[in-house]
Amino acid sequence: MKSSRNLCVVAAIVMVLAGLVSGILVARAVHAAAGDALLSGTVKSASGEKLGGVTVSAKMEGRTITTTVFTDEQGNYYFPAMDAGKYQVWAQADTFETARGEADLGVARHQDFVMKPMKDFERQLTGDQVLASLPEDTPEDSRLKRVFRNNCTSCHQPNYILQNRFDADGWIAIMNAMRDFTVTGNYNGDDAPVQPTIEYFKKDLAAYLAKVSGPGPTAMKFKLRSRPSGDAARVVFTEYDVPLDPSFGYETQYPTNNGSDWSLGTPSALNGNHGVHDAQADFNGNIWYSNNVSSRLISVGRIDAKTGEVRYIKIPDLHGNPALGHGIVRDAQGILWFNINMNGAGQNALGRLDPNTEKVDIFTTPKGMTPVTQVATSLDVDGKGKIWVTSGTGALRFDPATREFTEFKSKSYFTADGDGRTYGIAGDSLGNGWWAEMGIDIVGHGDIETGKSLEVKLPPMPGQREKFSSEQLKVLDMSGSSFDTGVPWSEGPRRMGADKTGDFVWVCDWWGGNLAKIDIRTQKTTLVPLPRPDAQQPYQAAVDSRHNVWTNLMNADEVLKFDPKTSQWTEYQLPTLGAETRYFSILEHNGAMQVILPYSRTRKVARMTFRTKEEIQALKDQAQKQEQARAQLQ
Amino acid sequence: MQRDMIEKVKLYHRGLIGRRELMKSIIGVTGGYAAAHLFLESSGLAAAPMLDQGTQAANVDSETVHFPSSSYDIQAYLAKPKSGEKHPGIILIHENRGLTDHICDVARRFAAEGFVALAPDLLSRAGGTSKMSTPEAATSAINQMAPRASVDDLKAGYGFLQKHPEVDSGKISSVGFSWGGWRSFMLATAVPTLYRAVVFYGGTPTEGLQNIHAPVMANYAQFDFRITGNAITTQNLMKDLGKKFTFYVYPKAEYDFFNETGSRYDAEAAKLAWSRTLEFLRSSG
Numbered sequence: 001m002k003s004s005r006n007l008c009v010v011a012a013i014v015m016v017l018a019g020l021v022s023g024i025l026v027a028r029a030v031h032a033a034a035g036d037a038l039l040s041g042t043v044k045s046a047s048g049e050k051l052g053g054v055t056v057s058a059k060m061e062g063r064t065i066t067t068t069v070f071t072d073e074q075g076n077y078y079f080p081a082m083d084a085g086k087y088q089v090w091a092q093a094d095t096f097e098t099a100r101g102e103a104d105l106g107v108a109r110h111q112d113f114v115m116k117p118m119k120d121f122e123r124q125l126t127g128d129q130v131l132a133s134l135p136e137d138t139p140e141d142s143r144l145k146r147v148f149r150n151n152c153t154s155c156h157q158p159n160y161i162l163q164n165r166f167d168a169d170g171w172i173a174i175m176n177a178m179r180d181f182t183v184t185g186n187y188n189g190d191d192a193p194v195q196p197t198i199e200y201f202k203k204d205l206a207a208y209l210a211k212v213s214g215p216g217p218t219a220m221k222f223k224l225r226s227r228p229s230g231d232a233a234r235v236v237f238t239e240y241d242v243p244l245d246p247s248f249g250y251e252t253q254y255p256t257n258n259g260s261d262w263s264l265g266t267p268s269a270l271n272g273n274h275g276v277h278d279a280q281a282d283f284n285g286n287i288w289y290s291n292n293v294s295s296r297l298i299s300v301g302r303i304d305a306k307t308g309e310v311r312y313i314k315i316p317d318l319h320g321n322p323a324l325g326h327g328i329v330r331d332a333q334g335i336l337w338f339n340i341n342m343n344g345a346g347q348n349a350l351g352r353l354d355p356n357t358e359k360v361d362i363f364t365t366p367k368g369m370t371p372v373t374q375v376a377t378s379l380d381v382d383g384k385g386k387i388w389v390t391s392g393t394g395a396l397r398f399d400p401a402t403r404e405f406t407e408f409k410s411k412s413y414f415t416a417d418g419d420g421r422t423y424g425i426a427g428d429s430l431g432n433g434w435w436a437e438m439g440i441d442i443v444g445h446g447d448i449e450t451g452k453s454l455e456v457k458l459p460p461m462p463g464q465r466e467k468f469s470s471e472q473l474k475v476l477d478m479s480g481s482s483f484d485t486g487v488p489w490s491e492g493p494r495r496m497g498a499d500k501t502g503d504f505v506w507v508c509d510w511w512g513g514n515l516a517k518i519d520i521r522t523q524k525t526t527l528v529p530l531p532r533p534d535a536q537q538p539y540q541a542a543v544d545s546r547h548n549v550w551t552n553l554m555n556a557d558e559v560l561k562f563d564p565k566t567s568q569w570t571e572y573q574l575p576t577l578g579a580e581t582r583y584f585s586i587l588e589h590n591g592a593m594q595v596i597l598p599y600s601r602t603r604k605v606a607r608m609t610f611r612t613k614e615e616i617q618a619l620k621d622q623a624q625k626q627e628q629a630r631a632q633l634q
Numbered sequence: 635m636q637r638d639m640i641e642k643v644k645l646y647h648r649g650l651i652g653r654r655e656l657m658k659s660i661i662g663v664t665g666g667y668a669a670a671h672l673f674l675e676s677s678g679l680a681a682a683p684m685l686d687q688g689t690q691a692a693n694v695d696s697e698t699v700h701f702p703s704s705s706y707d708i709q710a711y712l713a714k715p716k717s718g719e720k721h722p723g724i725i726l727i728h729e730n731r732g733l734t735d736h737i738c739d740v741a742r743r744f745a746a747e748g749f750v751a752l753a754p755d756l757l758s759r760a761g762g763t764s765k766m767s768t769p770e771a772a773t774s775a776i777n778q779m780a781p782r783a784s785v786d787d788l789k790a791g792y793g794f795l796q797k798h799p800e801v802d803s804g805k806i807s808s809v810g811f812s813w814g815g816w817r818s819f820m821l822a823t824a825v826p827t828l829y830r831a832v833v834f835y836g837g838t839p840t841e842g843l844q845n846i847h848a849p850v851m852a853n854y855a856q857f858d859f860r861i862t863g864n865a866i867t868t869q870n871l872m873k874d875l876g877k878k879f880t881f882y883v884y885p886k887a888e889y890d891f892f893n894e895t896g897s898r899y900d901a902e903a904a905k906l907a908w909s910r911t912l913e914f915l916r917s918s919g
Contacts, residue, residue: 179840191781191816193837196863414857414888471866478856478883479863 035083037105038623043071043091043113050075051115053227054093055575057260058103060085064241064308066260068575070233078619080236080611090261092575094129094224095121098263108626122218123265126225126577127158127555132535133220134212143467143488144208147201150486150511153537155183157555157580157601160266162213171206171214185270196479197487200472225532225556225571232572234616239576239599239606240287240303242310244272247296259576259602266578269601276301278327278583279598279605282355283334287605289598290325290338299323299340300353303605315351315360317343325351326377327389330585331400337387339377348372350379350389350398365396369407372396373422376483378435382427383500388435390422394453395435395446397427408433408446411455415440417490418480424495424540426505428520434505436493439481443493443507443518456523461512464489486511491527495583497541497549504564506549508538515541515551515562530560531569540583544593552584552597559584559595559608576602657895694745696738699752703790709762710754710791711738713745714800722805722829722915723795725788725821726753727814729890732763732772736895737811744809747912750801754791756784756814776813785820792825805829807848807915810836812889815852822846832911835861835889838868849878851914853907855887855900882910 043054052073059066060083071077084105091099096115103109118124125133131149136142152161166174179194181187198205211219227233241258244250250272257267267273275298279289285305291298299315299322317323321343328338340351340362348371352361365371370391379389387398394410413420418439425435433446437455445454465473467488481490492511498504498520507516513533517526530536530553538551538560549562557579561570572595574581580601587594595608696713711733715721724744728737733755744751757763757775766772788808796803807830810818815836822831823842833852850872854862865881872879884891884903891900892907 176840189781190840191813191820191837193860194840194864196860196867199864200867414886416856418859419857475863475866478859478865480859482859 035105036081037084038081038108038619038626039079039087039089039103039105039111040108040620040623041077041111041113043075043077043099043115045096046114046116051093051227053229053233054091054113054115055573056089056091056113057575058082058087058089059260060087064254064310066237066239066241066575068237068239070228070235072233072616073229076620078616078623080619091115092124092262093227094124094262098261106630108623108630110623110627118263122220122222123163124262124577125159125222126557127153127160127266128532128535128537128553128558129222129224129556130158130162130220131555132223132225132532135219135221139467140204141208143472144201144205146464146467146488147197147205148208149534150488150490150492151195151197151484153555154484154486154492154510157266157578159555160268160578160601162209163265165213165215166210167214168203168206168210171209172202175202175206183269195485197476197485200475200479223535225573228571228573231570231610234611234613235572236609236611237575237606238609239604240305240308240310242276242289242301242303242603242605244603245275245293245295245298247298248272255603258604259578259599262577267602269580273601273603275600276598276603276605277325277600278338278585279596280328280330280336280585281305281587281594281596281607282330282336283587283589284355286355287596287607288328288336288353288355289605290328291322292324292326294324295322297322299325300328300338302355305607313353313358313360315340315362317341318347319343326375327379327583329379329381329387330587331381331387332385335400337379337381337389339372339379339389341374346371348374348377350387350396352400363398363403363405365391365405365407369396369405370394370409376423378423378425378495380425380427380498382431382433382498383429384427384431386427386431388425388427388433390425390435392421394422394444395425395433397433397446397448406451408444408453410435410437410442410444411453412437412440412442415442416477416480417441417487418482420444421483423483424493424508426496426498426541428498428505429500429502430520432520434496434498434507434518434520436496436507438483438492438494438510439486439490441481441491441493443496443505443516445523454523456516456518456525458491458493458509458512458516458525458527460489461491462489491516494538495540497543497551499543499547499549501545502543502547504543506541506543506551508541508551510537510539513537515549517564528562528567531571536560539581542584542586544586545588550584550586550595552581554580554582557581559597572608574606576604576606578602579604579606694742696742696745699794701790701794703787706759706787708754708756708758708787708790709733710752710794711741712750712752713738713741714750715745715748718800720800720802721748721750722807723798723801723803724749724751724915725791725795725806725808725818726751727788727808727810727817727821728753728756729811729893730773730776730813731769732757732766732776734763734769734895736893739894743908749915750795750798752791752795754787756787756817758787759783781816781820784817785824788817788821789824792821792828807831809911809915810834811892812836819850819852822848822850830915830917832914834892834907837861838864838871843871843877844875846872846875846877849880849914849917851911852879852881853892853910854881854883855889855891855903856883856885857887858889861889880914882907 054071057068091113099113275293277292287303298312300313336353349364397406420437420440423436423438435444441458443456491509494510496507514527514529539554557574559572579599597606741751760775808818809832811834815833828848887900887903888898890898
């Protein structure tokens with residue numbers, strides 16, 4: 001795959017699938033009437049200290065929707081109005097036992113919690129906290145921590161990996177099992193190539209992991225993050241349970257550990273938990289998600305925002321099986337665009353779905369053009385309404401009006417750093433495309449005016465090569481980087497977002513722990529480090545209409561907001577441990593903003609909405625009035 | 635247009651142009667590699683007759699041979715010098731596309747260099763490469779096969795060469811490419827009397843290295859990171875076990891760089907790897 005600057009415009013082949021799409025109802029939730037019952041309370045420690053930033057969740061019996069709020073600095077929490085009924089309510093904070101209660105909501109209910117300290121709290125911790133706690137005081141530890149971070153945590157949350165304890169031989173057995181079997185448990189075969197960096201560092205890495213998560217006391221020095229406060233404590237999460245794929249006959253309808261109870265530890269992604277990958281809200285508030293794992297039923301899922309009911313859309317591939325996707329975006333008209341693998345040569349395609357009619361159109365690239373990628377496909381809509389989607393060798397731009405694809409091939413593909421397969425993509429305000437070549441630290445750029453492919457090379461992370469011996473450097477140089485593994489000095493541009501009304505593209509540097517801010521006119525690039533760049537790894541970025549930059553941290557179960565005007569970060573912590581978001585999207589509609597978060601490890605989709613101080617004060621006043629009224633009646 | 639292509643095939647038969655040039659010409663007319671192959675197959679100008687005539691020009695003999703492996707009949711392409719004396723032997727192991735014309739070409743090149751080269755068709759258990767409808771079908775069939783079954787077939791091929799009257803039974807080596815590269819390395823773990831093993835961009839076995847007696851040489855491509863990144867680990871493992879292992883990395887080359895019929899062919903790297911391979915196979919000690 002040599003460099004090239006091809007611009008090729010040809011008519012797309014269109015296959016209309018209207019009538020072929022079948023919807024199957026699988027999860028029926030109790031229909032909710034508009035509620036006005038208020039739940040509030042106070043959370044204190046056993047010593048009487050009021051605790052701010054405590055996560056308080058409520059779920060009505062028989063329902064699939066969990067609502068979560070956070071306590072304010074006085075330890076008080078206020079749920080939005082909910083339906084009357086019996087609720088399980090629980091409060092959680094790191095280093096405390098989960099406090100549980102039940103509330104039968106009539107009009108208003110006050111539910112207080114007392115949090116007791118938790119002795120063995122490691123299992124509660126998110127991946128960023130585990131990563132931050134790993135020892136790095138000696139050169140050897142510092143080296144191995146980096147090897148662990150850049151080779152293990154692209155696919156697995158650190159808290160998932162390290163919640164289990166093994167001696168060094170046990171960790172070697174784990175690594176050998178990962179060498180010999182795929183993530184779904186299929187045997188790779190004796191002759192499958194092995195991951196070189198892990199093979200080289202295996203013994204040392206096993207000893208390091210046994211030191212931090214082995215039979216003896218851990219060498220971790222726990223560094224915990226702050227609980228949410230301010231704006232981050234005023235948000236409301238509405239989490240929708242997505243059933244396990246019913247076509248595979250799991251014993252339970254939903255995951256047995258879905259991350260809602262942190263004391264159970266980080267859920268395993270096996271046994272059907274994976275599959276919910278990218279998600280978008282439509283203009284009616286309903287949520288659509290892509291399915292990226294083998295299924296007999298599901299190409300796309302739809303969640304009814306009011307009832308939580310989940311419906312499946314099957315888009316038959318060329319063999320009649322559900323075609324699978326990965327990315328899904330929404331254009332300005334509310335139309336959803338997604339990639340879909342029709343399982344034939346050149347049949348990795350672009351799909352269009354009208355959420356109102358559920359009509360699906362499939363567009364395949366013409367012969368001679370590189371098809372849409374099959375793995376880790378991303379899409380975006382540029383400021384001019386054109387659809388950008390990743391191809392194996394660069395990017396494709398699709399014009400919904402003319403139904404034509406335009407191909408942009410990456411200028412560089414193989415370099416000494418690794419291979420340049422495309423990962424994330426973004427279309428900017430001017431209609432240019434940008435795409436990430438994660439393995440070679442390059443951001444490709446399709447210049448729409450000239451039709452040429454350009455590129456931005458990110459600088460290597462300073463201070464990393466120096467940690468390694470000459471032989472180790474030789475191994476790392478020869479191994480290079482790819483999607484899953486990065487050399488210690490790699491930035492690892494993963495997914496990205498563009499300011500649709502501004503001048504910048506923001507690229508998530510997965511291993512670098514920063515956002516690369518690229519000026520779309522000059523390509524001038526500035527690296528903006530995350531608040532804790534050694535522990536936090538950004539996955540996807542999006543920019544809202546106020547030019548705030550948002551990014552999700554897959555391993556931290558967090559969403560961050562960055563205000564470029566003030567350089568201030570806000571950290572929004574998700575209520576689910578092991579959510580493992582690999583994408584998020586924003587909907588700004590009818591004057592309100594919401595963030596949609598698909599959970600790839602725990603089979604849920606969350607909606608994050610925002611409340612002002614005044615709105616919470618109004619809730620507080622309303623709750624007090626309702627309680628007083630009830631007291632008078634009694 | 636077809637006449638032009640037939641002329642090119644005739645030139646190839648006479649040894650006046652190489653296979654790469656032949657394919658380039660046909661691809662130029664047909665518009666693609668797959669179409670070129672289709673033309674050769676449908677026109678009656680397919681591999682076997684060309685190869686027989688081609689061998690005459692190279693002063694080597696070639697034939698299709700058979701040998702048993704377990705209950706299977708394994709077909710193989712055998713190329714040897716015309717001299718009739720004893721020569722060192724080579725088990726030549728193909729990529730995951732089956733026994734292709736390219737591998738037969740390589741067998742003849744080894745024969746021209748004084749080796750008796752046996753290239754087993756490791757799709758024999760599935761009916762043979764010639765029974766596959768497309769190259770993709772061959773790869774698909776090969777991916778279904780148990781890796782160790784192919785090693786058993788190679789061991790049987792080693793036994794065939796040992797008994798061959800024109801082979802020096804003490805100097806039988808293996809050379810494998812990509813999918814066959816791992817099998818060349820594996821054969822060294824399975825046959826203690828193997829003379830040399832050469833690996834072209836293939837993986838290292840995860841067990842059995844302690845059983846190796848033959849010196850092993852590997853030719854790796856720089857842009858084949860997943861394979862090449864293991865070179866130093868392999869070197870260290872072999873050193874710790876007291877085994878001989880040498881490797882070369884070819885800058886900016888991709889895997890399959892030796893295959894002159896493929897899109898990743900790198901003439902300079904292929905030439906250097908060929909000379910290093912011959913030198914290694916002829917070395918002693």
